[in-house]
Amino acid sequence: MTKKIIFLLSIFMAFCSLHAQGKAEKAITTFFEKYPQEKIHLVFNKNSFVAGENLWFKSFVFDGYNLSSISTSMFVEMYDSNNSQISKEIVPLLNGQGSGSFTLSENLKEGVYYIRAYTTWMSNFSEDFQAFRQIIVYNPSSPEKVVLNDASQWTASVFPESGTLVEGINTKCAVRLQSKGITPSEWSGYVVDAAKPDVKISTFKGFDQNVGAFSLTPKAGVQYQLIINDSKGNRKVIDLPAVSGSGINLQVSTGNDAVKFSLKSKNIAPGTVYKVIGTIGSQIVFKVNSDKILEKTYSIPADQLINGILQLTVFDEKESIIARRLIFVQPGLLKIKKPEIQSMKLNESPRALNSFSINPEQNNNAYTVMVLDGSSENPEDENSFLSTLWLTGDIASKIYKPSQYFTPVRNNEALDALLISEVWKRFDWRTIMSDRFPLINYQPQPYISYKGKVSIQGKPASNAELNLMFEIPEYGSKLLQIKTDDKGFFALKGLLFEDTIKFSYQLNDPKIPAEQVQVIFQPDYSFVPLKKPLPESNYILIQRQSEDQLSETVKRYVATKNTQSNIDEKATLIEEVKLKAKKKDLTKELNEKLSSPLFKSMNETIFDFVNGNNSTNGYMNILQWLQGRVPGLTIESSRGSSIPRFRGSTINVYLDEMLLDPSQINTIPVSDIAMVKVIKGYFSGGFGGGNGAIAIYTKRGGTTGSLSDFAASTKLKKSIMHGFDKEISFVSPNYNDQNFSKISQDSRTTLYWNPYIEAETKDQTGIQFFNNDEAKNFKIIIMGFDTKDYVPIYYNEIVQ
Template sequence: MTKKILYLLCIFAALGSLGAQDKAEKALEIFSEKYPQEKIHLIFNKNSYIAGENIWFKSFVFDGYNLSSISTSMFVELYDSNKTQIAKEILPLLNGQGSGSFMLSENLKEGIYYIRAYTAWMSNFSEDFQALQQIVVYNPSSPEKLVLDDASKWTASVFPEGGTFIDGINTKFAVRLHSKGITPSDWNGYVINAEKPDVKITSFKGFDQNVGTFSLTPKTGVKYQVVLSDSKGNRQVVDLPYVADSGINLQVSTGNDAVKFSVKSKNIAPGTVYKVIGTIGNQMVFKINSDKILEKTYSIPAEQLINGILQLTVFDEKESIIARRLTFVQPGMLKIKKPVLQSMQLNESPRASNSFNINPEQNNNAYTVLVLDGSSENSEDENSFLSTLWLTGDITSKIYTPSQYFTTNRNNEALDALLISEIWKRFDWRNIMSRTFPIISYQPQPYISYKGKVSVQGKPASNTELNLMFEIPEYGTKLFQVKTDDKGFFTVKGLIFEDAIKFSYQLNDPKIPKEQVQVIFQPDYSFVPLKKSLPESNYTLVQRQSDDQLSEPVKRYLATKKTQASIYEKATLIEEVKLKARKKDKTKELNEKLSSPMFKSMNETIFDLVNENNSAQASMNILSWLQGRVAGLTIESSMGSYFPKLRGSNINVYLDEMKVDPSQISSLPVSDIAMVKVIRGYFAGGFGGGNGAIAIYTRRGGITGFTNDPKASTQLKQTVLHGFDKEAPFVNPDYSDQNFSTISKDVRTTLYWNPYVEAETKDQTGIQFFNNDDAKSFKIIIIGFDEKDLVPIYYNEIVK
């Protein structure tokens, strides 16, 4: 399950033989190996909605700083502000990515709603790390309307760097603002001695709505306070911590070249041994254990690390934590691959055609592309793909506009101050050192999995073979066989299908009448109830007055909603024509023709013997020809027969999707083979085959293995299994077609949405969209991820 993050470790060896304890290191190693942790970023087609509309979203699931391979399914739920669940879906995750949609009811009241997204594996950890996105939904027919809450009072907290405040040591403080509503953007403060309130010791101005900072050299016996005020005259007085007369203080400075730190001390006995451990995520990237630690400034080379939150923790000789600090690695040099847009043809005229090309990225399979009216807002404005990956995916406290810390005009000092006010919560050193690890109650299952129980006349059918006949549109009926255990149970794993699939079943024993056989199916997954309270919103509901005027965004949503039905109706026919006319890749077309849905996988390698791979014709056996062509695949021979293994484990061989003994392939002429695919891991056709399979398709069209009599299944008992929830199609109008000329008004804010634009490996990826009636600029958002270099691919700009 564990996928280790590839860091270039910067481990400083212990200075001398000091007999240091290593309880922390061993605990972290166990935690990192057994308890990897996922985080989710959600992107929406727009920022707010109106009742009766569709919500479209895209998800990226990360295991630390890499796309996750832990989970292949994601649960998504929609709640109202009273925590009443309105809808729920289960969606497939392909290479850590998924997409879906929710239809908002016409009768939905105006208010704040929440979309919760999580995986089964994430349910083993704190709910605070699950994605919980606030959604604004308008409805002019509701008796109440939403208004921003700018009247709630704000409070503040102060945090000394490293967590200690010691006599005579100059200490940096972070001041953090909190509010149920909105915190002020214009605020300042000063520090006083409580006994001399008229004398300002030091003054400062807040960076943003989250945080400000100041430094102070304290004296024992003095009670310090910070006095804060905003532009509206609101005032807060906050006590600073008690000044200790001894101890140590951890001080950190972060630059583009290195993370530097020093440990200052007061009244500490010389020769005391301290240990400092640096972690990114759940991985240790730095360690030093020394009795000289109080005498030096240490430097961790930043080029050997990755962008992310670095946690530095100071332990004493008993491995008790005495100081800790979070900082961000290379905040001034974010490692981001920016897509190159070429052949850009933009036209601000009403309903004009616009287009651009995206240069190919070698290590990216697909892009998420969103184009909006340049004057509109979107979900990336508040919490972006970058801020989830590097900040909010691991920090659970409320942060106003976290995306601001990763833009081109970002304030790195503000981000550093923010992290001074935070404590790492992905794990607690004390818990893992005492071997108090999370309780694993939910294991990730491969895609859709079902449990079944077979009984005959009410008694379990032990160790019995059961035939399952799936009715697949366009492919006929497909036969599979499973075997029950001692108690009559069996499991079907790795199913990938949408909506529902009909199938029939029969015991592989003609002596037992079908009327005596009963099979009960139960999903081998479950939605996990949300236990915690929903977060507070920046909005409040007030009574709607009869003379209230609708806001401009709501007017736009209403106008768009009226024409959307017409757009969908006209676009359906056009899209069908486009699909027929679209040129398809020959290998893809061959795969679509020969493979049934149950033999398709994201983890497949295809060899087209019709249009390419002419060298295969010279081989006497297709299995021997595969040797060396697929990573991890080995072909062993014995007495003239070939037996395939994938990463050392035996895998099955299928001929036209019927399981066969590998020895049977030796008599099959290669010239009769149209296509071969090597499938890694689970796939529906293998029913939990484990390591994968080799599927061989003959030039006869891949019909072998399907039942000859399409009516046979109707003679058996039938049932239905439910699969993944189907995503509603997002339709972009095509004004080059005259059918759209009757649309009277187009004020769409979302001009183009595609959660999965396949990246061309050689040619540029082309994007085309049509303007609305009044947009004068376009906001283009392109998101992907380079899995080789572990860096995000990100573009978010307004262009004209």
């Protein structure tokens, strides 16, 4: 699950024992180890659509600050503004990434819609941390139209740093704006003594549409008020919290070199012991416990941390919380890797061919690439890949345009003020210190999983062998055997396929008539109903008037939709824009030829004896050849047979996808073997075996594992399994092909969309796309993730 990406700072060992475990340390350690937290970034090909269009999406699922390995499936649902579900899909997560599409019905009414995304594991925690993305769907035939809500009232709140105002201690205060609509872009304020309203004590100007800040040295007994004015003449008067005559104030500053903090106090007895714990996510990264803590300023070296939200919490001797603060680590030095783009050839001429290439990144397995007309909306403008990873994935409150805090022209003071106004809600210290942890109702299953029950004349078929014959296009029929438990139940885990698979079944007992056998299959996963209200929108619906004109954006979408059907009819996808764009090497081609979908896994190691340099000279047994070549795999000898084990657990051996006793391996000439793959963990062909397998394919492979009598399964009972929802292909015109010459108008906004391009280890990844009729520049967005250094790979620029 969560990897330890940061380390406790050894510099503080001189004045605190990191091994001394109080309630807080024990609680957070338990939470970190047993309750990892996933978060999802969703990006669409655009943010607004017209009814009848297709919506494509890409997801990145993180466990803290690394791509998640917890979940292998993601649930995606579409809702209207009344919380009614319109559509739903389940998509596979490969190395923490997934993609899919929705077809928006022609009959959708114009309005605000929401895409919800979550994993089974995330369903155990607050819905606030699931992904909710708003989209606008236009429909010129609807009686109502959607408009920006710029008339809604706004409110403001004041948040002193660390939560309190203490007499005589100069304190930074954040001012946070909220609204059901749009908050003002220009606003300012000043602080007064309520008894002397004409005297301004402190003044400030809002940083952005979220937050502003001011400093105040308060006096006990004075009631302070904040007066806020916006550019439209609206005015708000807000009471500040009461001033305490004694207490602790946690003051923090963050820079590129260090996070510094100190505890300022008033009327606190000297020698009082306080404890400060620093956490990133739910992992302790810093701790100090001292009776001299009020006398010092502490510095946490930033180079030992990562970009992200650091929570500092101050505890007293009874481990009660007396102050806390959120800070972003190194806001001025964001660790972002830029993909190296080369050979960029752009042509602004209508329908011209454009291209560029991406140099391979060693620690990144795939890129997401989209190219947009430079005049169109950018789906990363509101909430970007970076802002989800570092901010909104863990902060659930409404933030206007959070992406602004991670751009090259970002305002670090604004981000700091925003975090002063927030409280960490991934866990509550008081709750977990009372040994009250989240109730786990949902356990993630590997990919698609099914459970079933076998009955014979209504009674459970205990410990029975069941033959399943799968009919797989292009691979023929595959026979697999499973065994029920003492109550007739069985499980099929790790299925990785799209759409549906047909299969037949019968008990492996000729004495039992087929008509007496009943098998009931049920998916071992479920969509979890939404309980909370949907997020508030900045848009509202108003009555459409007969004289209303369509906006230029809507006109363009309507034109594009009308043209797209013509493109779809004529399009033959060029190699560069296939869904899984890549150069296929010979080993990949061999794997595709020999392996059926049931024996494919994202966690497999392939040895190619046809095209590779794998020499088996001197080996009489292929299992012995494998010894030492796959981490975790050992080959043990027992009574003349080789027994394969992976991390101590015995794994099965398959010959041309038929289960084989390891003792029979000696009968297979090594020279007859075309390919061997070692699969780790669950895979479809294992049916309940979670330890993996060794699959051996002979040079006649691909036929040995198939049924010789393809008609035999037609005599048996049949059923269907539903897999992952199939993604609609993103189709672009190829103007080098004369078939596209009759397209009258091309106003596409998304010129290229590829959610998963495998990063080549040697060759550059090539991208090609054709211009529309209008584009004069291009928005190029590239996303990936360095899994070694925990650093996002990101490029989001306009080029021309």
